[in-house]
Amino acid sequence: xxxxxxxxxxxxxxxxxxxxxxxxxxxxxxxxxxxxxxxxxxxxxxxxxxxxxxxxxxxxxxxxxxxxxxxxxxxxxxxxxxxxxxxxxxxxxxxxxxxxxxxxxxxxxxxxxxxxxxxxxxxxxxxxxxxxxxxxxxxxxxxxxxxxxxxxxxxxxxxxxxxxxxxxxxxxxxxxxxxxxxxxxxxxxxxxxxxxxxxxxxxxxxxxxxxxxxxxxxxxxxxxxxxxxxxxxxxxxxxxxxxxxxxxxxxxxxxxxxxxxxxxxxxxxxxxxxxxxxxxxxxxxxxxxxxxxxxxxxxxxxxxxxxxxxxxxxxxxxxxxxxxxxxxxxxxxxxxxxxxxxxxxxxxxxxxxxxxxxxxxxxxxxxxxxxxxxxxxxxxxxxxxxxxxxxxxxxxxxxxxxxxxxxxx
Numbered sequence: 001x002x003x004x005x006x007x008x009x010x011x012x013x014x015x016x017x018x019x020x021x022x023x024x025x026x027x028x029x030x031x032x033x034x035x036x037x038x039x040x041x042x043x044x045x046x047x048x049x050x051x052x053x054x055x056x057x058x059x060x061x062x063x064x065x066x067x068x069x070x071x072x073x074x075x076x077x078x079x080x081x082x083x084x085x086x087x088x089x090x091x092x093x094x095x096x097x098x099x100x101x102x103x104x105x106x107x108x109x110x111x112x113x114x115x116x117x118x119x120x121x122x123x124x125x126x127x128x129x130x131x132x133x134x135x136x137x138x139x140x141x142x143x144x145x146x147x148x149x150x151x152x153x154x155x156x157x158x159x160x161x162x163x164x165x166x167x168x169x170x171x172x173x174x175x176x177x178x179x180x181x182x183x184x185x186x187x188x189x190x191x192x193x194x195x196x197x198x199x200x201x202x203x204x205x206x207x208x209x210x211x212x213x214x215x216x217x218x219x220x221x222x223x224x225x226x227x228x229x230x231x232x233x234x235x236x237x238x239x240x241x242x243x244x245x246x247x248x249x250x251x252x253x254x255x256x257x258x259x260x261x262x263x264x265x266x267x268x269x270x271x272x273x274x275x276x277x278x279x280x281x282x283x284x285x286x287x288x289x290x291x292x293x294x295x296x297x298x299x300x301x302x303x304x305x306x307x308x309x310x311x312x313x314x315x316x317x318x319x320x321x322x323x324x325x326x327x328x329x330x331x332x333x334x335x336x337x338x339x340x341x342x343x344x345x346x347x348x349x350x351x352x353x354x355x356x357x358x359x360x361x362x363x364x365x366x367x368x369x370x371x372x373x374x375x376x377x378x379x380x381x382x383x384x385x386x387x388x389x390x391x392x393x394x395x396x397x398x399x400x401x402x403x404x405x406x407x408x409x
Contacts, residue, residue: 060176060183060185060186060282060285061174061175061176061282062098062174062175062176062177062279063096064096064097064098064099064107064108065096065097065098065099066096066097067095067096067097067107068097068099068385070123070383070384070385071097071105071122071123073107073120073163073164074162074163075092075093075095076092077162077163078093078109078118078162078163078167079092079093081157081159081162082109082116082155082169085155085157086154086155086169088113088114089111089113089114090111090112090113090114091111091112091113093109093110093111093116094108094109094110095107095108095109095110096108096110103122103295103370103374104119104120104121104122104133104136104293104295105119105120105121105122106118106119107119107120108172109169114171115171115172115174116154116169116170116171116172117151117169117170117171117172118167118168118169119133119136119167119168119169119170120133120163120165120166120167121133121165121166122377122383123382123383132166132295133156133165133166133167133168134156134158134166134168136168136294136295136297137153137156137168138156139220139294139297140153140170140294141153142215142216142217142220143210143215143217143268143294143297145215146210146211146215146217147206147207147210147268147291149203149279149288149289149290149291150290150291150294151170151171151172151173151290151292152170152171153168153169153170154168154169154170154171155168155169156168156169157169173279173289173290173292174279174282175279175280175281175282175289175290176279176280176281176282176285177275177276177277177278177279177280178275178276178278178280178328178329179276179327179328179329180326180327180328180329181329182329182332186285188285188332188334189334190333190334191334192286192334193332193333193334193335194334194335194336195286196280196285196286197330197334197335197336198336198344199286199287199288200275200278200288201336201341201344201345202348203273203278203288203291204270204273204305204306204309204345205345205348205349207267207268207269207270207273207291208267208268208269208302208305208349209267210267210268212266212267212268212299215268217268217299218299220268220297220298220299221298221299221300222299223266223299223300224263224266225263226263226266226298226299226300226301226304227260227261227262227263227300227301227304228260230300230304230362230366231253231256231257231260231362232257234365234366234369235253235256235257235369237369237373238253238365238368238369238372241369241372241373241375241376242372242376243372243375243376243379243392245392245396246372246375246392246395246396246399247395247396247399247400249365249368249399249402251403251406252361252365252399252402252403252406253365255361255406256358256361256362256365259358260358261355261358263300263301264301264302264303264351265301265302266299266300266301267299267300267301267302267305268297268298268299269297269298269299269300269301269302269304269305269308270291270294270296270297270305270308270309271294271295271296271297271298271305271308272293272295272296272308273291273305273308273309274309274312274313274327274328275327275328275329275330276327276328277291277292277293278290278291278292279291279292296308302349302351303351303355303356303359304359304362304363306341306342306345306359306363307359307360307362307363307366308363308366308367309363310338310341310342310360310363311360311363311364311366311367311398312327312328312330312367313328313330313338313341314326314327314328314330314331315330315331315335315337315338316331316332316333318331321397322397322401325394325397338360342356357405357406357409360405361402361405361406364398364401364402364405365398365399365402367398368394368395368398368399368402371391371394371395371398372391372392372395374388374391375388375391375392375395378391379392
């Protein structure tokens with residue numbers, strides 16, 4: 001690991017309510033009592049209290065960069081509005097931008113006495129259901145009491161006269177975020193990587209084990225019929241965003257449409273759960289202290305959420321192009337393969353992986369649609385971010401991969 005890191009420590013988060021873990025996903029016949037419930041409880045109670053970590057310097061802590069010109073906003077207007085909503089803020093905020101995201105924009109607002117994060121939508125034409133700042137804020141505020149890894153919400157602004165769009169502010173969770181490769185100087189042994197990998201999957205299990213009704217989260221999504229809505233919705237969004245240089249994808253969409261399974265249960269799902277949305281402790285990078293980017297969270301089928309996550313899961317024996325798309329270090333020794341993740345998850349939840357091909361193809365197709373929506377903005381000059389220039393190639397590859405998996409049946 002890293003010389004000087006402390007040994008594993010667990011802090012039980014204040015306010016954690018174990019009674020809000022359900023004994024089964026509503027609509028599911030698969031109980032999660034006994035060892036599975038205890039694992040979920042253990043995962044939630046292991047999330048660290050981040051308040052006393054805000055000022056611990058480390059070379060591995062995720063840091064913002066300078067603002068991109070096209071993403072600048074009126075800092076003085078935000079400062080004035082925020083100070084009218086939140087008491088005790090001192091000084092003018094130092095602003096930086098976390099540039100790795102490809103959807104909603106994330107900024108650091110560093111006051112003299114408080115470290116905050118601002119989230120706002122990107123400029124340009126957007127899908128109607130995407131980039132809803134009010135919903136993203138409200139989802140996290142509702143989840144925080146039952147899933148402590150969620151950041152603490154600070155304020156929500158719906159007055160577009162401030163910076164021209166809705167935005168919200170939350171406390172920053174300072175820690176390590178793993179990108180395509182481990183940070184320079186940080187190494188994980190095979191055993192440590194296996195431990196971290198298992199804890200990450202356990203975090204998803206814990207989220208899927210939250211009792212929707214007891215937590216008052218019934219309004220988070222429509223529930224039953226989720227799988228059909230996802231296929232219809234993502235197919236429509238892909239068709240609208242398609243550009244001339246991208247495959248039509250009609251055969252993939254027809255296959256998905258003809259093979260939609262019933263939901264195995266209805267649970268809280270993240271929609272974008274992966275390592276670069278997970279915050280690790282700077283003292284112990286095997287400890288998960290936060291989960292970020294709840295833009296796509298809703299109520300839905302947990303296996304759809306697992307399919308979403310594994311669409312990003314690039315393993316050591318994947319082809320060269322897929323390795324080029326890697327955004328997290330799931331290729332290092334000790335990390336599970338995609339098949340192993342599915343087997344581990346289904347075993348822990350008492351679910352069958354018999355229809356996994358559908359969930360795998362869905363996850364890849366949804367990612368192709370997301371990538372294409374982002375490229376559409378670049379293609380039509382709505383963003384100049386050069387990182388998006390080649391996204392059309394990724395969309396084509398993902399569609400090809402979907403087709404190859406279907407042909408293997």
